[in-house]
Amino acid sequence: xxxxxxxxxxxxxxxxxxxxxxxxxxxxxxxxxxxxxxxxxxxxxxxxxxxxxxxxxxxxxxxxxxxxxxxxxxxxxxxxxxxxxxxxxxxxxxxxxxxxxxxxxxxxxxxxxxxxxxxxxxxxxxxxxxxxxxxxxxxxxxxxxxxxxxxxxxxxxxxxxxxxxxxxxxxxxxxxxxxxxxxxxxxxxxxxxxxxxxxxxxxxxxxxxxxxxxxxxxxxxxxxx
Amino acid sequence: xxxxxxxxxxxxxxxxxxxxxxxxxxxxxxxxxxxxxxxxxxxxxxxxxxxxxxxxxxxxxxxxxxxxxxxxxxxxxxxxxxxxxxxxxxxxxxxxxxxxxxxxxxxxxxxxxxxxxxxxxxxxxxxxxxxxxxxxxxxxxxxxxxxxxxxxxxxxxxxxxxxxxxxxxxxxxxxxxxxxxxxxxxxxxxxxxxxxxxxxxxxxxxxxxxxxxxxxxxxxxxxxxxxxxxxxxxxxxxxxxxxxxxxxxxxxxxxxxxxxxxxxxxxxxxxxxxxxxxxxxxxxxxxxxxxxxxxxxxxxxxxxxxxxxxxxxxxxxxxxxxxxxxxxxxxxxxxxxxxxxxxxxxxxxxxxxx
Numbered sequence: 001x002x003x004x005x006x007x008x009x010x011x012x013x014x015x016x017x018x019x020x021x022x023x024x025x026x027x028x029x030x031x032x033x034x035x036x037x038x039x040x041x042x043x044x045x046x047x048x049x050x051x052x053x054x055x056x057x058x059x060x061x062x063x064x065x066x067x068x069x070x071x072x073x074x075x076x077x078x079x080x081x082x083x084x085x086x087x088x089x090x091x092x093x094x095x096x097x098x099x100x101x102x103x104x105x106x107x108x109x110x111x112x113x114x115x116x117x118x119x120x121x122x123x124x125x126x127x128x129x130x131x132x133x134x135x136x137x138x139x140x141x142x143x144x145x146x147x148x149x150x151x152x153x154x155x156x157x158x159x160x161x162x163x164x165x166x167x168x169x170x171x172x173x174x175x176x177x178x179x180x181x182x183x184x185x186x187x188x189x190x191x192x193x194x195x196x197x198x199x200x201x202x203x204x205x206x207x208x209x210x211x212x213x214x215x216x217x218x219x220x221x222x223x224x225x
Numbered sequence: 226x227x228x229x230x231x232x233x234x235x236x237x238x239x240x241x242x243x244x245x246x247x248x249x250x251x252x253x254x255x256x257x258x259x260x261x262x263x264x265x266x267x268x269x270x271x272x273x274x275x276x277x278x279x280x281x282x283x284x285x286x287x288x289x290x291x292x293x294x295x296x297x298x299x300x301x302x303x304x305x306x307x308x309x310x311x312x313x314x315x316x317x318x319x320x321x322x323x324x325x326x327x328x329x330x331x332x333x334x335x336x337x338x339x340x341x342x343x344x345x346x347x348x349x350x351x352x353x354x355x356x357x358x359x360x361x362x363x364x365x366x367x368x369x370x371x372x373x374x375x376x377x378x379x380x381x382x383x384x385x386x387x388x389x390x391x392x393x394x395x396x397x398x399x400x401x402x403x404x405x406x407x408x409x410x411x412x413x414x415x416x417x418x419x420x421x422x423x424x425x426x427x428x429x430x431x432x433x434x435x436x437x438x439x440x441x442x443x444x445x446x447x448x449x450x451x452x453x454x455x456x457x458x459x460x461x462x463x464x465x466x467x468x469x470x471x472x473x474x475x476x477x478x479x480x481x482x483x484x485x486x487x488x489x490x491x492x493x494x495x496x497x498x499x500x501x502x503x504x505x506x507x508x509x510x511x512x513x514x515x516x517x518x519x520x521x522x523x524x525x526x527x528x529x530x531x532x533x534x535x536x537x538x539x540x541x542x543x544x545x546x547x548x549x550x551x552x553x554x555x556x557x558x559x560x561x562x563x564x565x566x567x568x569x570x571x572x573x574x575x576x577x578x579x
Binding site: 018062065067102103105107153154157158182184186187190198199 | 437517
């Protein structure tokens with residue numbers, strides 16, 4: 001019987017190879033044998049996604065491969081998640097995200113959402129075509145640390161400015177990221193956003209950097225325990 | 226500013242042949258933004274060819290652009306296959322991909338041929354071309370527009386699902402593309418018959434921001450080639466549009482041999498550097514670009530736009546006249562038309578060839 005470390009290696013490889021069936025089978029075996037689901041998520045799924053992210057960065061993988069890997073990861077995560085204890089990473093980690101009203105293009109948002117979820121953040125996904133006031137209401141009611149807004153059209157993009165203004169007025173510490181093809185650094189800066197990503201590639205890069213740092217924090221927390 | 230010596234059509238035609246015209250042609254890709262000249266909604270503009278023609282003609286009178294582009298939106302072709310389309314009054318129409326025509330992989334095999342000359346939305350574009358041609362076809366360049374086979378399919382299936390199917394079910398994807406390609410060939414031919422001087426084929430997914438070159442060459446290259454060949458066979462000029470980052474000039478040249486490409490970013494082999502792009506590709510494929518639409522339409526002052534355009538003209542000044550100043554994608558429908566006018570002013574001020 002493989003060791004837990006060997007299962008993690010297999011799980012990691014299944015994600016990298018976008019082999020959903022394999023990822024699901026290994027995750028189920030880990031649960032059935034009462035092994036450490038959290039370790040499987042961090043050392044298997046997240047480790048795999050870090051490789052995928054590197055491949056993506058190097059333009060060895062592209063959006064189709066990324067989506068397939070994500071599908072494998074999600075399928076395994078569904079099995080492992082109910083068996084994970086909550087680890088306190090010292091972060092509240094709440095994120096509100098969505099595609100703004102009038103817009104339905106959500107690949108970038110979905111990829112970033114995936115990375116936040118895998119990293120242990122609590123994500124409130126408002127979906128697509130989201131009324132602008134819903135972002136403000138959700139942030140204020142949840143006191144989320146971060147709000148991510150996405151738009152792919154210049155006509156819908158401009159609504160972000162008002163959302164940023166309203167949230168920052170009430171909660172200046174909330175970090176707001178905006179993304180989508182028409183968004184530029186100049187517009188993000190002018191509207192008071194804390195960051196921007198013009199496409200899923202850039203958004204993913206930012207998310208992976210964050211996930212990697214969380215992974216380190218997890219390992220430090222494990223070492224402390 | 227000295228006076229123009231050529232008509233807009235002559236100017237664009239010369240630039241596309243690498244013959245220096247009187248000045249750099251300019252095409253800010255004002256499409257749905259023209260609806261505001263007539264005070265109509267974009268929904269109406271997208272469905273009423275007569276009004277669309279009227280607004281484009283008036284916009285051209287005001288702005289002075291050298292070319293019309295009949296890009297309505299990316300849902301046009303898919304809408305004619307029965308894909309649900311949402312028409313907001315003040316924004317670009319889009320497909321509701323939560324309710325796709327192709328719901329299951331099996332549905333790729335059931336897509337049927339349609340006649341673009343009779344279907345509502347593609348016929349709308351053909352009628353737009355006809356109207357523009359009748360009014361200004363001897364003076365202003367008319368560029369028809371066709372979304373590429375894989376792009377159309379993404380509107381019928383949803384982008385995310387299509388991209389995964391490209392890896393998991395490539396045969397199914399190719400089967401549907403075969404049908405779509407046949408229709409797009411006829412659609413392009415119909416636009417040329419209606420008076421288009423050039424057809425712009427949108428190959429959005431041939432870029433590093435979406436898929437690998439190998440996958441594009443496998444699943445769109447051969448199909449797009451057939452549309453490209455058909456356009457050339459009519460005698461019209463083939464141009465491409467691709468506003469993706471890290472755009473693949475090499476494989477698109479290999480498969481499609483376009484005269485010009487409307488693009489927003491430098492080619493993937495130019496390290497995101499426009500000067501390198503001009504040096505490597507500028508004398509092979511005419512660049513139609515590269516103002517940033519949202520900055521130009523929504524943010525920059527007239528002076529800033531003039532300076533931005535001056536730099537672009539300077540970047541491509543050694544390309545034997547093969548450059549058309551344009552936005553890298555459609556001019557924002559909600560952008561200031563004064564900004565489009567500033568682009569024209571810049572071409573007239575800084576773009577004189579001596």
